[in-house]
Amino acid sequence: MTDMIDKRDKGYDRFAGDVAEPGKVNRFTGHLNELRVSGAPSIAGLAPDGGEDVPDAVYIAHAKAYVASAAGAMGFAADEPAEFEADPSLTTTSEGMRVVSLQQVLNGIEVWGMSPKVWLHRDGTVDRVVGDTASVPADLPASPVVPAESALRVAAAKAAEARTLHTAFGDDELPGLDVSAGFARVSYQPSSDQPMTFSKGAFEEAVPARLVYLNMGEEIRLCWLFTFSRENFVAQYRAFVEADGRTKDPDAPEILYFYDTVRHAVAGRVFRRNPAESGYDLADFPLPSADYPTTVPSTGLPTGFPLPWLDFVNGTVSTVGNNVAAVNARDRKPFEIPLDVTGSGVFSPAENTPEQFVTNIFFFCNYMHDFFMMLGFTEEHGNFQTKNVTGKGRGADPVLAFAHPGAVTGTANMATRADGQAAVMNMGMVTGTGNHTANDADVVFHEFTHGVTNRLVGGLFDADALNEDQSVAMGEGWGDYFALTTRNFSQPEERTVTGSWVVKRPGGIRQRPYDTRYPGTFGDIGKGPGEVAGAGNADLSYQEVHDVGEIWCATLMELTRKVCAALDDKQRGYRVSWQAVVDGLKLTPKNPSFLVARDAILRALRALRGGTLTPAEYTAVRLAAWEAFARFGMGFDAFSPNASFVGCHGGTAMPPAGSED
Structure with missing residues (x-):
């Protein structure tokens, strides 16, 4: 994060030099940033191991009640409001700790940056409260004096400035933008923090705005908060502009805090x-x-x-x-x-x-x-x-x-x-x-x-x-397919072996290269050495999941080649094939056979018709896919009684004319 304007008094010390629990107190806010709890009550009726059926709302209500009861220990004075809203969803650690995320508010407006978390055991017992909170006067203004449009004009001018981005690869110049055309309000919600959205103007996307309270150190200010995204999101600015009118000129409000959220130079x-x-x-x-x-x-x-x-x-x-x-x-x-x-x-x-x-x-x-x-x-x-x-x-x-x-x-x-x-x-x-x-x-x-x-x-x-034999084998085949095709997309020569570097063996870790001559087919599943037809195939075996997975990978590699040829575009062919395979995964039920997964890919391709693919392109791509499946024994007449390695019968027939996948 890069600060560009920060008028907060970050050196402000609410304890004026007094030592107060080093490491446990945020001296800028004056509050504990970690409150460890002992003896807090559990949720009535919950056993020590909690229970999977306890609604999130029960833990949330318990956490909010505890924070209200412990406000004084955290740093709130008796006359200071301690109001919090909660994220409606819990986070649960692997050990079962429930975590409730809170946001401090006043008058329904966020107190920016004050977002503690409450850790609860399974039975609802609070373990600790971590994160920052701040004392806020009850009489802070809740209505803006500065119109959002005036604040936006000032902030947008700052966000539109030319800037040099310093990166690990050298400096890049971010040009200035013309924002003289202004911004139209496109949405508004009638709530306390007045969230609204303005048109994007010269920026990358629409500009959201809302009211927040900003802790300046000695005082709390009501601000308009805007987010501006530069082209391709190379920079994204947060701008806090006064809304309480302290400058006495609502048409020229002051920017109190302005920073870039994008980290530009980590490599x-x-x-x-x-x-x-x-x-x-x-x-x-x-x-x-x-x-x-x-x-x-x-x-x-x-x-x-x-x-x-x-x-x-x-x-x-x-x-x-x-x-x-x-x-x-x-x-x-x-x-x-x-x-x-x-x-x-x-x-x-x-x-x-x-x-x-x-x-x-x-x-x-x-x-x-x-x-x-x-x-x-x-x-x-x-x-x-x-x-x-x-x-x-x-x-x-x-x-x-x-x-x-x-x-x-x-x-x-x-x-x-x-x-x-x-x-x-x-x-x-x-x-x-x-x-x-x-x-x-x-x-x-x-x-x-x-x-x-x-x-x-x-x-x-x-x-x-993926537990049945064919299902496990396809898991291996999908893995090899994506490992190879992510490389081959941008390489002139197709690589068809995997793992060759790590084992220092040109042929890699599989039986044969995944090229157009790969010999195994669906009908070979279950066969051992000497049973796979064809000269030079005496050493092949398809009785183990990694070996059978080779057939699936070889099929998907061939499908991708044929789709590229059908579209006469390698890059589109790869992207269409990848999308069909991933969409096919979503359509595939538990423990599929090769033929079930085949049908899911074909159905996923059909869903691309009229969108990614024109009707004519889809017809050509569907034919290419069926040719690939038939080449590896998964044609229309292939048969498998289940997802085991027993009873697989290969087939090379194409589907009847007019049939749907």
């Missing part, structure tokens, strides 16, 4: 694919959306996407953020760096060190988080995030990524639990090569995709949806 040195395919180079944290092979959809994503990867704490950042918490598995600590006075910093550990492994796994997991989010694996569909900014889904479930300094059981793995419970990824050193899986996108992308498919197949709250 990291990473291998974007692996040490054989990419250099150890700087990358933005987060990456701009233009660095992805996908495109940002017009709807469905939070404002300002891609969202921050990092949490800024006391002048530092670490490999712990909203999407991913990456740590050294040996000491469970992230890699942390300080920020300079401009808020800039670079993760730049030496190669092949624990810190470098942690940084690389953090980068890879965040990359895949944003990649899949653009394809529809969003908060409401159970993605991995600590806090869901849209309020949809459950949150509290980032990817916990452990970079092991040495080998790890299974070499690499990903455990996925239901929405609201963190996923766990482990990456380690490959015995025999000394290469670390945290440095290989093939491996991390494959494992991350397991989390996506486990969450999407079968339903939002069921991360245990």
Whole structure:
């Protein structure tokens, strides 16, 4: 965050130099910022283990009642109002602690920045109250003297100024904007804080406004709060403009606080694919959306996407953020760096060190988080995030990524639990090569995709949806498919082997390359060595899930090639194929067979007709998809009695003319 105007007296000390519980009191507000509780009552009728059926509202009401009773201990005088509103949804830790988020208000108007949290045990007993509160006089004005339009004019002029952005990659110039045309009010809600929205004018999006109280130090001021987004969200300004008319000129109000919320200059040195395919180079944290092979959809994503990867704490950042918490598995600590006075910093550990492994796994997991989010694996569909900014889904479930300094059981793995419970990824050193899986996108992308498919197949709250043999095999195939195609999108030569760098073997970790000649088909499932037809196939086996998963990946790779050819556009072909596969996951029921998942992809393609695809394009793409499935024995006449490896019969027939998928 970069402060550009700050007229608050941040040196103001309500204790005038007296020592008062160092570390527990915010001397600017004069209140405790942590109140540890002993002997607080539980919720009447709740057992010590609480209960899963207790409504959030019960915990919220109990938390608010406790804060009201403890207002004096927190710092409120007897005649000072201590009013709070609560977030309607709880956060629950993995240990079962309930967390109620509060916002201090007066006259129905937010006291900015005063947002404590109440920690409650399962039975409702309050453990502590953490976060800032402030004393506010009961007689503060609640109605603005300065019209919102006057305050907006002053703030917009500041937000429109030319500015130099200092980044780790050099300086960028942000040009000035012409805001002389003004802004029209487009919405208004008749509530105490008078929320309203103005047209975007020269900015990136519409300008929201509302009243807030701002603690200046010795006094509290009523302000208009505006948010201005510059082009492509390279800067997003918060402007607090006086609303109480202290300057005596309502047409020229004073800006009291103005800052940029965007962190411009945090980057990291990473291998974007692996040490054989990419250099150890700087990358933005987060990456701009233009660095992805996908495109940002017009709807469905939070404002300002891609969202921050990092949490800024006391002048530092670490490999712990909203999407991913990456740590050294040996000491469970992230890699942390300080920020300079401009808020800039670079993760730049030496190669092949624990810190470098942690940084690389953090980068890879965040990359895949944003990649899949653009394809529809969003908060409401159970993605991995600590806090869901849209309020949809459950949150509290980032990817916990452990970079092991040495080998790890299974070499690499990903455990996925239901929405609201963190996923766990482990990456380690490959015995025999000394290469670390945290440095290989093939491996991390494959494992991350397991989390996506486990969450999407079968339903939002069921991360245990791929258990039957064919289902498990497809999980492996989906992982290889996304690991390879995310690279191939922008490369002239298609890569068809996976894991070759990490095992130091040109053929990679699978039986055969995923090229157009890949020999296995649906009808080969269940066959052992010597049973797969064709010269040179005596060594092939399709009796284990990773091997059978190769058939599914080879099919999806062929589907993507054929869709690219049908559209005569490689980039569109990849994007259409990815979208159909992800949409297909959402349509796929628990424990599917290959044929069930095939039908879901075909149905997802049909949904793109008339939108992403013209009717003529859809006809060509549908034919291409069926040709790919038929090529690998999943034609219209293929048969599978269930999702096991028993009784699979391949077929190469195309669907009858006029049939729907």
